[in-house]
Amino acid sequence: MSLTPEEISRYSRHIRLPQVGLPGQEKLATARVLIIGLGGLGSPASLYLAAAGLGTLGLADFDVVEPHNLQRQILHGDTDSGRKKLDSGIESLRAINPKIELIRHPEGITVDNAVDLISQYDLVLDGSDNFPTRYLVNDAAFFAGKPLVYGSIFQFEGQVSIFEPCAGGPCYRCLFPQMPEPGTVPNCEEAGVFGALCGVVGSNQAMESIKRLINVGESLMGRLLVIDSLAQRHRTLKLKPDPQCPLCGHTPSITDIRPENYEWSCAAPDTTSEEIPMEISVQEAHAQLQQAPPPLFLDVREDFEVAIAKIDGAIEIPLGELPLRWEALDAKAPLLVYCHHGMRSLRATEFLRSKGLDGAVSIRGGIDAWSREINPELARY
Numbered sequence: 530m531s532l533t534p535e536e537i538s539r540y541s542r543h544i545r546l547p548q549v550g551l552p553g554q555e556k557l558a559t560a561r562v563l564i565i566g567l568g569g570l571g572s573p574a575s576l577y578l579a580a581a582g583l584g585t586l587g588l589a590d591f592d593v594v595e596p597h598n599l600q601r602q603i604l605h606g607d608t609d610s611g612r613k614k615l616d617s618g619i620e621s622l623r624a625i626n627p628k629i630e631l632i633r634h635p636e637g638i639t640v641d642n643a644v645d646l647i648s649q650y651d652l653v654l655d656g657s658d659n660f661p662t663r664y665l666v667n668d669a670a671f672f673a674g675k676p677l678v679y680g681s682i683f684q685f686e687g688q689v690s691i692f693e694p695c696a697g698g699p700c701y702r703c704l705f706p707q708m709p710e711p712g713t714v715p716n717c718e719e720a721g722v723f724g725a726l727c728g729v730v731g732s733n734q735a736m737e738s739i740k741r742l743i744n745v746g747e748s749l750m751g752r753l754l755v756i757d758s759l760a761q762r763h764r765t766l767k768l769k770p771d772p773q774c775p776l777c778g779h780t781p782s783i784t785d786i787r788p789e790n791y792e793w794s795c796a797a798p799d800t801t802s803e804e805i806p807m808e809i810s811v812q813e814a815h816a817q818l819q820q821a822p823p824p825l826f827l828d829v830r831e832d833f834e835v836a837i838a839k840i841d842g843a844i845e846i847p848l849g850e851l852p853l854r855w856e857a858l859d860a861k862a863p864l865l866v867y868c869h870h871g872m873r874s875l876r877a878t879e880f881l882r883s884k885g886l887d888g889a890v891s892i893r894g895g896i897d898a899w900s901r902e903i904n905p906e907l908a909r910y
Contacts, residue, residue, distance in 0.1 A: 563587040563650040571656030572604035573731030589634035601724035643669035667701035687730035694777040698750040703771040808891040824863035
């Protein structure tokens with residue numbers, strides 16, 4: 530594909546690089562990259578790929594913009610709250626570069642479409658923020674024979690790599706063969722995330738994508754870049770394919786995309802013998818409030834979260850303090866436990882039941898679901 534004089538001028542700072550030149554920029558102009566998620570990682574990655582002159586960007590996202598996204602998801606602005614991330618993201622990308630082709634995938638990536646979707650592109654960049662999607666993207670990229678540019682963040686640490694087993698490198702399952710058990714790894718809601726770190730990791734993903742597409746430099750295939758933003762230290766760990774990997778090993782147990790390989794629920798199994806469930810919906814919790822006497826409410830969120838929004842009358846004990854303060858609760862009273870989205874409250878419920886508070890029940894979806902379905906006047910965050 531030949532570039533126009535206007536395009537040559539636009540990308541001249543790339544073209545001046547001997548490692549890129551006009552042939553490299555022309556490769557970018559015909560390249561097709563699929564980006565999974567337009568959040569913290571997908572935002573900077575998509576902006577830099579658009580600015581670099583990628584021919585086609587596929588954008589897979591089904592979510593909407595919420596105010597708490599804006600601390601790190603720089604593709605979206607304050608006035609975009611409530612809009613589809615695809616809509617606001619495409620506007621921002623067209624403002625950066627109106628020449629590139631942007632393809633919407635509003636259903637996101639699913640078990641049903643993953644392999645076919647990834648097969649349509651030269652490379653897939655994973656900006657997802659949950660384990661089921663991360664494992665699904667890895668497996669589908671393997672079956673499609675496409676390189677996967679991986680990125681992840683946790684609090685102040687980020688990771689970047691390229692997984693390409695068909696070129697002799699490892700896959701994500703070579704590092705982590707199976708998903709962690711639900712509730713054992715805090716998500717960003719619980720643990721927090723350093724906003725600027727998303728820019729660092731997402732930009733590195735964009736850089737690795739461009740290098741891979743035009744075959745310059747030393748890629749991160751077979752290496753894991755670990756970024757410690759607090760200490761400002763970068764380490765590179767060597768990775769090798771695992772012969773015992775369940776996906777790309779010598780005797781794989783995963784031979785196709787099956788829904789059961791990506792099931793991951795925040796709900797803990799109900800191992801009690803009582804008829805009282807481990808968790809209930811916000812509608813069921815609201816109905817119980819109409820009974821006499823009403824159940825007690827226990828809020829296990831942090832103080833700063835309570836300051837944003839709370840349910841009146843709730844007892845406030847952060848999850849981390851519960852082992853020291855649980856005895857102050859009435860062991861015989863029905864107790865409805867809530868947090869932000871329902872993960873911490875499930876852990877609190879399990880703990881309380883282990884101490885004999887058999888009436889403890891977690892509210893599924895937490896105060897976020899309560900604000901959406903019961904009291905819309907409550908602030909969401």
